[in-house]
Amino acid sequence: MFKELYDNMKDDLEEVLSEGSLNQGLEKIAKLSDADSSMIGDAWRPPGNVSLHLRSLDAQVIKEESDLLEKQVNAIEEENTTLMKEIANRRTKINVINDSISWCLNRSPIAIDLLEKRLEGLQKCLILLDNK
16 A cells, blocks of 8 residues: 555656646645545554563453453352252152152052951951950
């Protein structure tokens, strides 16, 4: 881009010299300098080198905050691991209780039938004892 501007300016100056029109040449030069005057300083661009970019003022703050966030994430992950183990243990206990309740419910008709037969047997014994 600078090379193009330089070449254009050089061509314009040579044209001014060859034509002899100094006023038109000065007007062209004034326009070119006005167009170029918008750039007061160099525009900031991030460096291509990462180590140079990390020298910025915010790099230390960013690093400290990143470390703090990493510690918080690790603490939360440890807490989640502990909670997952506790949940797994409680689920195991719930499954054991559920299995024992299911076993009891499946056995209850048989137990009720046995108890009814024993009741009948005991009532017969009572009747026999009363008759004697």
